[in-house]
Amino acid sequence: MSGSDTGSQPAVPPHGAADHEQRLWTPWRMRYVGGGARETGCIFCSRLVDEGDAASLILWRGAYSFIIMNLFPYNTGHVMLVPNAHVASPETANPAALVEIATAMPGALRALRRALNCDGFNVGTNVGSVAGAGVAEHLHQHVVPRWTGDANFMPILSSTMVLPELIPITYAKLRAELDRELGGSERVSLVILSPDGQRALFVAGSQLPDAVSESDRPLWRTASDRAADLTDGVPMLLGWAGPSRASATNGALAFSVDAEAAPRQNAAWVPVDELDDSNAREAVARAQSLLPPHSSP
Helix, strand or coil, X not given: CCCCCCCCCCCCCCCCCCCXXXXXXXXXXXHHHCCCCCCCCXXXXXXXXXXXXXXXXXXXXXXXXXXXXXXXXXXXXXXXXXXXXXXXXXXXXXXXXXXXXXXXXXHHHHHHHHHHCCCEEEEEECCCHHHCCCCCCCCXXXXXXXXXXXXXXXXXXXXXXXCCCCHHHHHHHHHHHXXXXXXXXXXXXXXXEXXXXXXXXXXXXXXXXXXXXECCECHHHHHHHHHHHHECCCCEEEEECCCCCCCCCCCEEEEECCXXXXXXXXXXXEEHHHCCCHHHHHHHHHHHCCCCCCCCC
């Protein structure tokens, strides 16, 4: 996740001639540019032993490998497939890990393409510092989504404009799709909050609403439409509200809606301090942590 290895909408970047007065806005890279991103030890090993997968940006865990988002991405949705073992080269890697990574790759590409509507990918591995690996001691394979006419990292000085998606939102989109592709999960719960985070929307009295995947449609889009069906407000995706551990399959996406949004169908607003179900309380608490500072409880 170093800069040399190194998301809001739009999923498809804008096209057209560059404007010399436009600005490149990638705030998450400031820690790297300012030198505050360095840490001791192997960044991949430290993330792997941490139980907080959502905070560590781990999207999927296999038996021998995992998929993690790049904190300093070249493009929205930049992920890496990494063996669990601390090895520097395919020559010394566990063959089972190499097979698992190769097997996971098609599903990862499908998940990225569906979630972000990308047109293609850069896929590659840098083995050794001399080859450009920023984390040379731990093998990893890059997958960088690309769009026709996008802004890649080579011509940044050529009046390129980048409209990034906030990383927690990209994480939620990809986590739902990877759960679907590699975990077999076709359903996601919705945690829909009022802007102040004090109320959550429930259906049938005590159930969180859910959304079921539809063919090649991104699950986050289906979930957003489901949220819109349940209120007369405009839902905004906040991020991932499911269990942090990437091996869990009971996923949840967090949304907020307008303050005046009235519930529809069989939905009703419930004060969060009146929730009895522990799983619902935990999901709501995770969603609350994603609210903007001025609105979080």
